Amino acid sequence: MSDATAPQPFNKEIPTDEEGKFRGYAKARADFLHVRLVVAACGALIIYIPHSWHFALITVIAVCLAEALDTISLNQSIKRLNSGAPLRPELRFSLYTAAFQALLFSGVVIGGAILQPRVTIDMFLICYLFAAVMNAGMLLYFNSAATYLRLLIYGITMILIISMRWMYFAGAPVLAYETAATLLLAYIAFRVIDFVENNFREQEQDKVNALSRQKSMKTQLEVYANKERHLLQLAAVAKHANDSVIVFDKTGRITWVNDAFTEITEYPRDEAIGRRAGTILNGPMTSPETVAKIEHAAATHSPLRIEIQYYTKSGDPIWVETNLVPLPSSPEMDGGMIAIERNITNSKLRQSELANAMRNAERSERAKSEFLATTSHEIRTPMNSIVGLTDLLSEHDLDPAAREYVVALQDSAQSLVRIVNDILDLSKLEAGKLKITPSVFEPGHFFNKLDNLMRPRAEAKGLSLSIDLPDDLPLLYADEGRIRQILVNLIDNAIKFTRSGGVTVAVQGARIANTCRFSVDVTDSGIGISESGMRRLFGYYAQAEDTTSQKYGGTGLGLAISRHLAREMGGDLTAVSHEGQGSCFSLFLPIACTDQSLEGIEEVTQIPEAPTANLAERTILVAEDNATNRMLMSKFLEKCGAEIVFAEDGQQAVDLFCAKQPDLILMDMQMPIFDGVEATSRIRALDAPQPYIVALTANAQKDDRDRCLKSGMDDFLTKPVRKVELLDTIYKVLADRPMMEKPLS
Structure with missing residues (x-):
């Protein structure tokens, strides 16, 4: 059927999107297909029956086929859209089917005008074509491109029919009326199509506005609902x-x-x-x-x-x-x-309790620090006498039994010193004050000194001590003192817990870029450690076995402190042992390598020999309140050639300084009347040539060193002090120091 008789499509829901309009166009074409087929067929019969039944049948089939193909193609387009096909190709295809349907319909109309030019059927053809124009125009909103294409074809057809009328009936008065009527019909068609189009546009705009208002209203309602819900929630929260x-x-x-x-x-x-x-x-x-x-x-x-x-x-x-x-x-x-x-009443009470607890803890910490300092001082003071006297005894020509006794005394004294050092290190660990101070050192010289220190202890028990050191170890930048502390503890333990055989120290160092993977394995053939002992080996105050401390002595702090030191330096300390089969302790440290010259390192690490300079014109003041230590200092210094003056308290130290103008003062920290720090401060405040002051004290904490240096002292030696160390310090200080002007006697 043609567009001439299709009713106007009107949807309650006017689509506003392009795909929705196309779907409305296809639906309108399909809904009234049967009506268009009947009316189109009847129109074709009316036009062609007067001429021939054969032509009439052909034209009926043609217009029905055009309508059917157009509708079928539109239905297929809808199916493809439902399957996700794009819209643009379907719109283009609808142009082809619309053009085919309009051209075939126009051909039927033009054919009727040609076959019967002198019959008054032409006015029917014009009206028939006008109906097609009207019908096509009703769908302009839904598919404007296809509609304009149909209207163009129908308009050209209308012009051809009028032109043919003027050619066949030139000069007939009726032509003017027919032409005017045709133009009037065209104007009516334009107005009706424009009205319908505007109506659809207005409905579209109304729908958009309605949707916008509905959306805005919905948004406002949601806002109000949220506010109300929020207010209800706030009210509930505030109330409860x-x-x-x-x-x-x-x-x-x-x-x-x-x-x-x-x-x-x-x-x-x-x-x-x-x-x-x-x-x-x-x-x-x-x-x-x-x-x-x-x-x-x-x-x-x-x-x-x-x-x-x-x-x-x-x-x-x-x-x-x-x-x-x-x-x-x-x-x-x-x-x-x-x-x-x-x-916050309870919180305030807890704050008050916490503040009191903090004050109590601080008082307890201060008390502990004072106790440790006092204990260290009280132990180191007699230990200074013991170590010093045994050193003096070892210088005499002793029989083998007496020398054995002296060696035993020296070993016991060093064990006591290590115990005191462990206790002090533990207190520093707990206070977070144990510091790592790296410096450059040469590993070969380091292990030579370690061998000289530990070998006599091993040989005293009839054990061998072997240190395997590679030749290609680079210079190292680490805390030499802390590494020595760890290795001395490991080797000393290995010697202590080994009855026969020996101890092997294997050193390895592989340089990777600027880092050295430094490791030391200390292996012994001693008593070994049980499985249960291994689990508590590195704990504070714990030894591997309950009977170990009873049989071998010790505080159980050394390994715990050693592992802590290793980890503070970025490494670790581990152990492998089996009961009765010996033990192997492994120290691993990632240490920075250095390219500093070996000569500079040797100058720092080697202990200089005591110079032979004559100190006969020098004066040394020893401020020491302990009589035994004064006697020990006199024995240490009796052969140095200097004049030795003793002060028993801080006041005497200041008075003797004024009287003697000493070149060097060995200043104890704890003395009667006022201590060594106060004595140093008073001496430094005097308008007189100033001596070199060395703290010689049993107070070994870092805070004590800082106090001494802050008060004006120049150096710091910790008791027990060895004779060689003391003399080396004195000779090194006085070798290049100008002599003090002595007061006239």
């Missing part, structure tokens, strides 16, 4: 919150409180509303300064967070943290403030 919530008006009077306010303050809501918070909650211990800050915040309408002490209705003091928030002024709200208050 554990914190007290108080609402004030702009005059500062309470307008609402929640249940928590009553629970905290014991004031019912009806007693609180209409009153000022300060009149019911402030008490004798409430801070006036805090009250003034709150009043200032309320007057300036500014937020404030502060702690204040209130009183309950029964008179009990409570602490609250109050958070004042100003309320905005609006037609619905008359301003004011809201206070959210949290009961």
Whole structure:
């Protein structure tokens, strides 16, 4: 069927998107297909029956085929769209089917005009074509491209029919009326199509506006619903919150409180509303300064967070943290403030308890530090005498038995010194004051000194000591003293727990870029460690076996401190052992390598030999309150050639300095009247040539060293001091130091 008789499509839901319009176009074409087929066939019969039944049949088949192909192709396009096909190809294809249908229909109309040019059927043809134009124009909104193409073809057809009429019936008066009627029909068609198109456009705009209003209204409703829900939630939170919530008006009077306010303050809501918070909650211990800050915040309408002490209705003091928030002024709200208050009474009590606990802990820490310092001093003072006297004894020509006794004394004294050092190191570990101080050193010289230190102990037990050292070890940048402390502890333990055989120290070092993977394995053939002992081997105050300390001695601190030191230097200390099969302790450290010259390192690490300079004209003042240590110092220094002067307290030290003008002072820290620090400060304050002052003290803590140096001392030696170390220090100081001017006697 043609477009001439298709009814106007009208959808209640006017589509606004391009695909929706195309679907509406296809649906309108398909819905009225049967009507168009019947009317188109009847029109073709009316046009062609007067001429020939054969032509009539052919034209009926042609117009029906065109309509059917157009509708079928549109249905296929809809199916493809449902399957996800793009819209643009389907729109283009609808142009082809529309052009085919319009051309075939126009051909039928033109054929009728040609076959019967002198019959008055031409007016029927014009009306028939006009109906097609009207029908096509009804779908302009849904598919404008296909509609304009149909209208173009129908317009050309209309012009051809009028032209043929003028060719066949030139000069007939009726032609003017027919032409005018045709133009009038064209104008009517234009107006009707424009009206329908505008109607659809208006409906489209109305729909868009309605959807926009609906969306806006929905959004507003959601906003209002969210606000209402939010307000309900806030109201529920405020009412049932554990914190007290108080609402004030702009005059500062309470307008609402929640249940928590009553629970905290014991004031019912009806007693609180209409009153000022300060009149019911402030008490004798409430801070006036805090009250003034709150009043200032309320007057300036500014937020404030502060702690204040209130009183309950029964008179009990409570602490609250109050958070004042100003309320905005609006037609619905008359301003004011809201206070959210949290009961922090228990927190305040805990803070007070914690502060007291902190003060007690600090006092305890100070007491412990003082105890350790006193203990260290009291132990090191007699140990200085023991170590010094055994060193003096070892210089004499002794029989083998006596020398064996002296060696045993020296070994015992060194064990006691190590125990004291371990206790001090532990206190530093617990206080976080144990520091790592790296320096450059040469590993070959380091292990030579270690061998000289440990070999006599091994040989005294009939054990062998072997140190396997590679030849290609680079210079190392690490804390030489801490590494020595770890290895001395490991080797000393290996010697202690080995009855026969020996101890092997295997050193390895592989350089990778600027880092050396430095490792030392200390292996012994001793008693070994059980599986249970391995689990607590590195714990503080613990030894591998319960009977170890009873049989071999020791505090159980050395390995724990050694592992801590290794980890502080970025490495670790591990152990492998089996009971009765010996042990192997492995120290691993990632150490920075250096390219510093070997000569510079040797100058630093080698202990200089005592110079042979004559100190006969020098004066050395020894400030020492312990008689045994004074006797020991006199023996150490009797052959140096210098004049030795002794002071028994701080006051004597200052007086003898003024009288003798010594070149060097060996200053003990703890002495009667005033200590060595005070004595040094007084000497430095005198307008006189200043001596070189060396602290010679049993106080071995780093804080003690810092105090000495801060007071004006130049160096620091820790008791027990060895004779060689003391003489080396004295010779090194006085070798290049100008002589002091001596007072006239």
